[in-house]
Amino acid sequence: MNQVQQQTSSVIFSFFGPPGSGKGTLAERLRVELGFEILSTGNLCRFHIAQQTPLGKQLEELVHKGHLIPDALMFSMVKAWLDERLSKGKPVILDGFPRTPGQATALIEHLNKTRHNHFRVVFIELADEEIIKRLLGRKVCSNKDCQAIYSAIHTGVTCEQCGAPLVRRVDDKEEVIRERLRLYPAYKESLLTMYRNLAVRIEELDVAGMSMDEVFGTFKAML
Ligand SMILES: [Zn+2]
Numbered sequence: 001m002n003q004v005q006q007q008t009s010s011v012i013f014s015f016f017g018p019p020g021s022g023k024g025t026l027a028e029r030l031r032v033e034l035g036f037e038i039l040s041t042g043n044l045c046r047f048h049i050a051q052q053t054p055l056g057k058q059l060e061e062l063v064h065k066g067h068l069i070p071d072a073l074m075f076s077m078v079k080a081w082l083d084e085r086l087s088k089g090k091p092v093i094l095d096g097f098p099r100t101p102g103q104a105t106a107l108i109e110h111l112n113k114t115r116h117n118h119f120r121v122v123f124i125e126l127a128d129e130e131i132i133k134r135l136l137g138r139k140v141c142s143n144k145d146c147q148a149i150y151s152a153i154h155t156g157v158t159c160e161q162c163g164a165p166l167v168r169r170v171d172d173k174e175e176v177i178r179e180r181l182r183l184y185p186a187y188k189e190s191l192l193t194m195y196r197n198l199a200v201r202i203e204e205l206d207v208a209g210m211s212m213d214e215v216f217g218t219f220k221a222m223l
Helices: 003-008 023-034 041-051 054-064 071-087 101-113 128-136 174-197 212-222
Strands: 012-016 037-039 092-095 119-125 139-141 166-168 201-206
Touching: 012 023, 023 037, 023 092, 023 212, 037 071, 041 054, 041 071, 054 071, 071 092, 071 101, 101 119, 101 174, 119 174, 128 174, 174 201, 201 212
Parallel strands: 012 092, 012 119, 037 092, 119 201
Antiparallel strands: 139 166
């Protein structure tokens, strides 16, 4: 085990950031290079439904009726996922979780009970104009079976995986992006208030003008 892995074992990070901030790309790199396990609640819900676990059956019924998923049910799934990773000493990133005060309170209570004290919340920051520039510059492979996504800094015109031409992503319309970004500051503020009340350690990582290597390096230095 190298030094970085020792330092990061059992650390839990909760990642938040506006769409286009590079949050997902950073998480993926931490998974590949430092062995972080990434929680996506969407994938977790799909897994439970597909496996028809007792929680999955409850979930399926709620989704079918068009009801929201209660915090207690969501946390039951997250808790099982998290405990399994922590028991193996794995560092963890909760991508966009917890997103409600109920989920956050349940998580903090659970961590206190298990005497876990390495929980940190990271807000990835990027100015709206830079996000718009990045998202509008994104390209996607025109091959329907491939659909690989390329960032704005990618200069090639064909897909590196299948050779098909690259095209602009259709959902990356400026007004759609601006609408999503318009909602973000109020959402962030509500999360900040919640975490301050729970006395959780908060980090803000401004990635303006940084390459992915620089973002990765800056994050590694925070570990
Ligand atoms: Zn392709």
